Amino acid sequence: MKERAKELKAEARANKKEGERDVLEKIAEMQEPDKTMTKRLHEIITTNLPDLWSKTWYGMPAYAKDGKVVCFFQSAQKFKSRYATFGFSDQANLDHGAMWPTAFALKELTAVEEKRIGALLKKAVS
Numbered sequence: 001m002k003e004r005a006k007e008l009k010a011e012a013r014a015n016k017k018e019g020e021r022d023v024l025e026k027i028a029e030m031q032e033p034d035k036t037m038t039k040r041l042h043e044i045i046t047t048n049l050p051d052l053w054s055k056t057w058y059g060m061p062a063y064a065k066d067g068k069v070v071c072f073f074q075s076a077q078k079f080k081s082r083y084a085t086f087g088f089s090d091q092a093n094l095d096h097g098a099m100w101p102t103a104f105a106l107k108e109l110t111a112v113e114e115k116r117i118g119a120l121l122k123k124a125v126s
Contacts, residue, residue, distance in 0.1 A: 092124035
């Protein structure tokens with residue numbers, strides 16, 4: 001709850017640099033392999049979709065458009081899971097029929113995953 005309260009205050013200030021700083025701090029706190037994967041995801045997202053704002057969302061890195069989270073990363077260590085998660089909120093334009101995936105288990109980030117994530121991101125903000 002403290003993390004979310006801090007996030008809401010940052011959102012109220014609408015400070016893009018502060019959001020970026022908060023995300024980079026959260027990434028720095030992570031353990032491997034999540035740290036390396038999240039750093040690379042951050043690079044992919046900020047390079048290919050510079051209009052998305054970096055921010056934290058429930059204490060995890062997230063990226064927003066028009067103030068609403070589009071995608072996020074959940075650390076395996078923080079949630080004591082066997083894999084990290086890269087997910088999309090309901091704000092992402094990923095609709096396909098009556099059912100579609102909104103979150104993906106992520107054990108490592110190779111060129112194949114990077115390409116797939118890039119395509120999903122483009123569709124999500126279209």
